[in-house]
Amino acid sequence: MDDASMKLKQKQPRRYVVSRKLDAFFFDVYAFGQFIARFFRNLFLPPYEFKEVVHQCYMVGVKSLPLITLTGFITGIVFTKQSRPSLSEFGATSWLPSLVAIAIIRALAPLVTGLITAGKVGSNIGAELGSMKVTEQIDAMEVSATNPFKFLVVTRVIATTCMVPLLMLYMALVALLGAFVNVHANEQTSFILFIENGFQSINFLDLFSSVLKSVVFGFTIGIVSCYQGYTTTQGTQGVGRAANTSVVLAMFLIFIEEIIIVQVVNWFRIT
Amino acid sequence: MAKSNTHIIDRTKRVISIRGLHKSFGTNHVLRGIDLDIFQGENVVVLGRSGTGKSVLIKIIAGLLKPDSGSVNVLGNDVERISYRELEKLRLRIGFSFQSSALYDSMTVRENLEFPLLRNSKHLSTQQVRQAVEKALDAVGLSQTINQWPGELSGGQRKRIGIARTLIMQPAIMLYDEPTAGLDPITSMEINDLINEVQERFNTSSIIITHDLTCAKSTGDRVAVLLDGRFVKQGSFEEVFTSGDERIKSFYDYNFIT
Ligand SMILES: Nc1ncnc2c1ncn2[C@@H]1O[C@H](COP(=O)(O)OP(=O)(O)OP(=O)(O)O)[C@@H](O)[C@H]1O
Ligand SMILES: [Mg+2]
16 A cells, blocks of 8 residues: 555645646546556566466456457448448449458457457456455555565556457457358358458558557556556445446547547558 | 463564654544554554554554654564565565455465465475465364365454464564454454464564454453554553553443443
8 A cells, every 4th residue: 555646546635726626637647647657667677477467368368258259250240231231232242341351450350359358357357456455455465575566467457468459350350250151141252252352451551550559458458447446445335436437447548549549540551 | 361371572672663653644643653662572462442543553564554754663674764675575574464354355265375475485395385374274273164265254264364374474573453353252262372372382473453352361461552543551451451541441341341
């Protein structure tokens, strides 16, 4: 609890600069900034918790696979199905594979993976760290000479940052598979042709920007939910709030980041 | 029953020495000038009403909270001045038994006990770790729970596992936060015996926070009463409760009459 961000969160300014709510908001933003800085300070300092990082990667990555598979497959099928009518108006259903591939790889896979993991992993981390905080498990870790920030926060943020891009790539494949199933059933397109058509329109920049987005989303999910959990106060009520805020805030930031990254990448595309 | 063991206390060696300690949370001035010395091998009981800052006091000793002013010296280290590395080293010699037990929910009882060992005594073999875990569990009489999850245990069992987890590192100082709260009289007595046994076997110095006067009487070499952020009375159990101080007397009456 000798944690600077914790103290900042608790500190109540006596006289408000703007209004009580707005001041509290900026205090929170500042404390969050401190938390991020602390993450990077701790990231490069030994001891490195390799074993725990691997464990967390498993928890984030492997445990999310069923959900990602299901949502990815459905996304692929539904998107293809919904796009067909507008293309067939122009008699252009042969474009379907490339349209779907572009949509999935550029936009759908990163965004859907980001949102799904924010919901599943974000709430999980927020609630887990939150309950560890209020039941003094974090203090217990600290007095047994294990740096809880490194052991709990750094490992989880690394795990989400590494795993979300992998999950995104996996989801893209599954979604393409879903799209293929639908295209094959309707237009009898062969797998080879589907792949050829689909990947013709994808370039390196598309893939790169999607991976970049996913890295940013993964980091956001990890750091936001760890911050919410690690600074939980007010007992079990606070735990619920931490889990909830983790998801809402992470999703909100993911949309903002999506907009920014798309803008920047499009700028590269043109020049 | 009075304290039965005849442990020798070294009154020349202070393991904890606190001077003029103040701590507030916002406008809530909790500790208002604490002075306290704990000697080598001594069990000191801290009594005080709920919310007087007993838990805060031992959290400051373990470096979990920072004091606003005053000095806190533990085993020759000024807790506030030392680096984080040194603080971690110091913490290995302090055992902290939490009021809420604070067992790691995501680990079994065995993993809970192994955790401090595996992380801090890397030279130990798997065999040695296993033996240490079994011995510590045996000491609190809960060998059969070794593969259970904390969620499956009763409050009293959790408390005893929590104590076992701190004993496993063989600390020089034990800080017990309400070790007998919420336990039946027989289990409480077992805990009291355990506290005395630890003192005797490892020559450990302890701070025992409690509301339970039986616990205070049977484990404390000295009793210190915390009131309004200060120690108002220190001495043996009998000295404290025959002093005729109204505030202390009411604490005693309440404990035994109701
Ligand atoms: N982290 C914290 N932030 C703000 N206030 C705190 C914090 N920890 C303790 N306090 C306040 O300090 C006071 C003393 O708390 P403490 O937990 O030390 O009481 P206690 O003497 O241990 O009581 P109990 O016997 O009920 O455990 C309480 O008023 C509490 O509100
Ligand atoms: Mg307490």
